[in-house]
Amino acid sequence: MNINLHSLPRHLIELRIEHGDLDGLIDQAVLLRPDDELMLRRLKKRRLLLKDQISRLEAELDPPQPA
Secondary structure, X not given: OOOOOOOHHHHHHHHHHHHHHHHHXXXXXHHHOOOOHHHHHXXXXXXXXXXXXXXXXXXXXXXXXXX
């Protein structure tokens, strides 16, 4: 079985997992360290960047159909 570890679908899955992990970290940080606004801002910014990467990869893998 030949598995391409650097394929776009695999990269997309990894980004989605990382995005979900960041969601959990942000939830915990809000509860445990609500005063650490800088950390929360950094985590949210990273999550947003991941969301953008995910959207770009999804568009590349499944381009929109012409009308």
